[in-house]
Amino acid sequence: MFSLGLTDPLNVLALIAFLTTALVITRLVSNVRKSFQEIEVLKDQLRLAIDTIPALVWSALPDGSRDFLSRQWLEYTGLSLEKGLGWGWTAAIHTEDRARCVDEWRAALATGTPLESETRLRRADGDYRWFLLRGVPLRDELGNLVKWYGTTTDIEDRKQAEEAVRQTQAELAHVTRVMTMGELAASIAHEVNQPLAAVIANGNACLRWLAGEAPNLDEAREAARRIIRDGKRASEVVARTRALSRKTETEKERLDLNEAIQEVVALVQGEVRRNRVALRLDLASDLPPVLGDRVQLQQVVLNLLMNGIEALSAVGDRPRVLVISTQSGAVDQVHVTVQDSGSGLDPQSLDRIFEAFYTTKRGGMGMGLSISRSIVENHGGRLWAVANDGPGATFQFTLLPYH
Numbered sequence: 001m002f003s004l005g006l007t008d009p010l011n012v013l014a015l016i017a018f019l020t021t022a023l024v025i026t027r028l029v030s031n032v033r034k035s036f037q038e039i040e041v042l043k044d045q046l047r048l049a050i051d052t053i054p055a056l057v058w059s060a061l062p063d064g065s066r067d068f069l070s071r072q073w074l075e076y077t078g079l080s081l082e083k084g085l086g087w088g089w090t091a092a093i094h095t096e097d098r099a100r101c102v103d104e105w106r107a108a109l110a111t112g113t114p115l116e117s118e119t120r121l122r123r124a125d126g127d128y129r130w131f132l133l134r135g136v137p138l139r140d141e142l143g144n145l146v147k148w149y150g151t152t153t154d155i156e157d158r159k160q161a162e163e164a165v166r167q168t169q170a171e172l173a174h175v176t177r178v179m180t181m182g183e184l185a186a187s188i189a190h191e192v193n194q195p196l197a198a199v200i201a202n203g204n205a206c207l208r209w210l211a212g213e214a215p216n217l218d219e220a221r222e223a224a225r226r227i228i229r230d231g232k233r234a235s236e237v238v239a240r241t242r243a244l245s246r247k248t249e250t251e252k253e254r255l256d257l258n259e260a261i262q263e264v265v266a267l268v269q270g271e272v273r274r275n276r277v278a279l280r281l282d283l284a285s286d287l288p289p290v291l292g293d294r295v296q297l298q299q300v301v302l303n304l305l306m307n308g309i310e311a312l313s314a315v316g317d318r319p320r321v322l323v324i325s326t327q328s329g330a331v332d333q334v335h336v337t338v339q340d341s342g343s344g345l346d347p348q349s350l351d352r353i354f355e356a357f358y359t360t361k362r363g364g365m366g367m368g369l370s371i372s373r374s375i376v377e378n379h380g381g382r383l384w385a386v387a388n389d390g391p392g393a394t395f396q397f398t399l400l401p402y403h
């Protein structure tokens, strides 16, 4: 009889073992297949999630080369995946932003700290929009950086709103500057009339030296020189007045702050005399040049000097002293200090005075300090006030040196 040989208990055992093994392997295989399917499903879900995130998504290797760019990234820039991977994506950055943006990315790579960078990216149709690039490093259990994940978010609307605010601020600054110049008009006119009167006097003298049998040419020449000097003085005051009243776009340049201050001082001389203020200049001879907009920074100095003069105008029982000084700070900064011996500030008002429309003066607008502060902050500096030990107040601002 045909026998399966199952009478041998060992054979039965072997068969059971075989069947069990086969079952386990089949299970395992189907599990693996199932997990592969699950992984595929997860992958699809992840891709869907990435493709629906309202941002352009990317990932990069620790060396900074991009190894993934989302569909939107490619659609926005119009670059192909092959073109965009590695460092190819930087071709989409606006040429004016590229060096800075790449530097910021390299700095993040070097330090392993999250990236935050604002830049314009070229759209497929050639338009540019502002984006915020954010990247965070992923580390393994040992703390090794294994990958960067990042998003690139459209911030064009925010940028445009910021630009509108900036524009409005600039216009407001211009209006208040013109108003301050208006307050100064009488003393500036005086500042021009004085040299003009001297021009006339010297002109007459010159004619007299030239008249007669033996004209005194040396004296006549001297008088002519004084005419030229005074004419220049008058035209400089006019030119400065016009420069300060003009409406200008912000234009940051390498600036000699001491010189800019001296020009403003020349404009307030009349007010200083009229209010019997002793104005002292204490300008550092080794002051490094700053990066700034001449007219705007002169507006700050003008505001502080005018406030100082106004705070001194009521002082009757002590000297009316106003000191403007410049110092190069220990840290990479330039300091300007305007100190007066005037009415002073109580501690509660130290911050309020910088609010728009805060004023304690009858005809005051309360815009001077608020505008001055935003100008200084726009220059990367700070403006603040401290009460003096003695009477009066000290205003101080910092600026960055030109590099």
Ligand SMILES: Nc1ncnc2c1ncn2[C@@H]1O[C@H](COP(=O)(O)OP(=O)(O)O)[C@@H](O)[C@H]1O
Residues within 6 Å of the ligand: 303, 307, 308, 311, 340, 342, 343, 344, 345, 353, 354, 358, 359, 360, 361, 363, 364, 365, 366, 367, 368, 369, 370, 392, 393
């Ligand atoms: N040097 C100063 N000494 C005392 N108080 C000052 C001084 N500068 C400004 N203030 C105070 O801050 C307020 C706001 O100044 P500002 O913004 O220039 O506006 P305004 O001069 O039109 O009042 C002033 O009204 C005054 O109360």
Ligand SMILES: [Mg+2]
Residues within 6 Å of the ligand: 303, 306, 307, 368, 369
């Ligand atoms: Mg003021």
